[in-house]
Amino acid sequence: MANPAENSGDFAAILAFWRDAGVDEAMEDAPVDRYATSATQPARQTAAPAAQTGIASPAAPAVRRAAEPPVAPVAVPLESPAAIQDARAVAAAATTLDELRAAIEGFEACALKRTAKTTVFCDGNPNADVMIVGEAPGADEDRMGKPFVGVSGQLLDRMLGFIGLKRETDFHITNILPWRPPGNRTPTSGEIALCVPFIERHIALVKPKVLILAGGVSAKTLFQTNEGIMKLRGRWFDFRPDYLQTAVPTMAIFHPAYLLRSPAQKREAWRDLLSIRQKLDELQKK
Numbered sequence: 001m002a003n004p005a006e007n008s009g010d011f012a013a014i015l016a017f018w019r020d021a022g023v024d025e026a027m028e029d030a031p032v033d034r035y036a037t038s039a040t041q042p043a044r045q046t047a048a049p050a051a052q053t054g055i056a057s058p059a060a061p062a063v064r065r066a067a068e069p070p071v072a073p074v075a076v077p078l079e080s081p082a083a084i085q086d087a088r089a090v091a092a093a094a095t096t097l098d099e100l101r102a103a104i105e106g107f108e109a110c111a112l113k114r115t116a117k118t119t120v121f122c123d124g125n126p127n128a129d130v131m132i133v134g135e136a137p138g139a140d141e142d143r144m145g146k147p148f149v150g151v152s153g154q155l156l157d158r159m160l161g162f163i164g165l166k167r168e169t170d171f172h173i174t175n176i177l178p179w180r181p182p183g184n185r186t187p188t189s190g191e192i193a194l195c196v197p198f199i200e201r202h203i204a205l206v207k208p209k210v211l212i213l214a215g216g217v218s219a220k221t222l223f224q225t226n227e228g229i230m231k232l233r234g235r236w237f238d239f240r241p242d243y244l245q246t247a248v249p250t251m252a253i254f255h256p257a258y259l260l261r262s263p264a265q266k267r268e269a270w271r272d273l274l275s276i277r278q279k280l281d282e283l284q285k286k
């Protein structure tokens with residue numbers, strides 16, 4: 001009999017294949033013994049009856065399939081222009097953050113919702129002057145249901161702490177996407193387009209005095225530009241989209257996950273933070 005240890009290279013290759021395909025987590029908290037479950041369950045589907053096939057197959061093996069999760073019906077195809085219209089209507093109807101959260105949790109047209117564990121809505125103080133918008137939840141955020149709670153979130157909290165901003169009291173934080181893209185892949189333009197009405201409504205409801213866009217996806221999406229983060233970061237824009245009644249001073253900064261990979265950029269990030277502190281001090285004097 002083959003020694004399983006001799007095949008460990010094969011197992012590692014298979015695991016690497018699934019990880020690269022975005023399947024990087026067990027979906028259940030405890031392992032499931034599929035042999036035990038299948039022994040106690042009747043077969044769901046058996047071979048086609050002889051009358052249909054014309055071939056009698058008394059010994060044909062039963063085909064067992066794991067029960068598939070029910071898929072909620074959607075009125076329109078996923079990520080279609082009609083789905084985007086739907087998202088706009090649902091977002092516009094929300095008059096409070098609680099209503100917006102409920103609207104997002106009930107929205108079924110984004111495929112990401114089916115692979116995510118939770119809808120990650122927001123954290124921090126919704127009445128704070130500062131609002132921060134990142135890209136999308138990662139694995140930790142998906143598990144805990146809150147934005148920026150993993151390592152990059154911890155770095156962001158430390159960075160903002162340097163300029164006197166605490167999450168509980170001084171800023172409100174959310175993402176462009178409320179659902180984690182599988183394997184943390186970059187969200188597609190279709191997924192982003194579908195979620196934009198929700199983040200726009202979110203900003204309109206919070207009415208921040210200063211808006212900070214963490215990373216290129218957030219900056220490009222809300223500024224509606226193809227310019228990269230290298231060009232956008234560190235500059236103040238009087239951001240006045242249709243959905244805001246007054247212009248909001250807005251700055252893009254490097255994403256903390258990028259800073260973890262490229263610590264040499266922390267110097268620039270520090271400059272941006274000081275500029276944010278200065279802007280807040282100016283606004284407080286007014």
Ligand code: URA
Nearest residue numbers: 134135136137147148
């Ligand atoms: N990166 C983000 O952009 N948002 C999170 O919530 C976590 C990591």
